[in-house]
Amino acid sequence: MPAGRPPEVDSNGKAIEKCLVNATIPTKLRDFLRQHNINRSELLRTAALKLMEFKICPSCYSHDIKDNLKGHSCNNCDKWLKFKRCDLCEAAHTPTSKPTSVDGKVGCDLCPEYLAQVEENKKINVVFGDVQR
Numbered sequence: 001m002p003a004g005r006p007p008e009v010d011s012n013g014k015a016i017e018k019c020l021v022n023a024t025i026p027t028k029l030r031d032f033l034r035q036h037n038i039n040r041s042e043l044l045r046t047a048a049l050k051l052m053e054f055k056i057c058p059s060c061y062s063h064d065i066k067d068n069l070k071g072h073s074c075n076n077c078d079k080w081l082k083f084k085r086c087d088l089c090e091a092a093h094t095p096t097s098k099p100t101s102v103d104g105k106v107g108c109d110l111c112p113e114y115l116a117q118v119e120e121n122k123k124i125n126v127v128f129g130d131v132q133r
């Protein structure tokens with residue numbers, strides 16, 4: 001077995017393929033990185049992922065990112081990169097939250113208006129003898 005760290009794997013458990021890149025940078029910047037013991041591979045990766053946030057998945061490096069009402073997620077590994085907040089009540093979306101229609105606007109299933117609507121519907125169902133739990 002080769003020495004060193006085990007290969008880095010993506011969110012699907014597949015080994016992340018790597019390659020060597022050459023970069024031309026100012027000598028003084030190189031000196032700074034050296035002095036501060038900054039790993040150039042880590043730096044390039046971190047900087048690129050930060051600058052390209054929502055364009056590339058930090059878990060599997062897929063470029064296939066979808067932007068929807070709830071947030072940004074990766075089409076390849078299904079991971080959520082970031083959740084947006086509800087336009088109406090500011091609650092952050094979660095993996096299970098659902099965008100809902102609240103008074104003709106797009107809200108979430110935590111919106112006070114939506115919850116009131118759900119309560120109201122329960123009452124209506126009781127009136128009409130619809131058993132709902």
Ligand SMILES: [Zn+2]
Pocket residue numbers: 011057058059060061062074075076077078079
């Ligand atoms: Zn991914």
Ligand SMILES: [Zn+2]
Pocket residue numbers: 086087088089090091107108109110111112
């Ligand atoms: Zn909401």
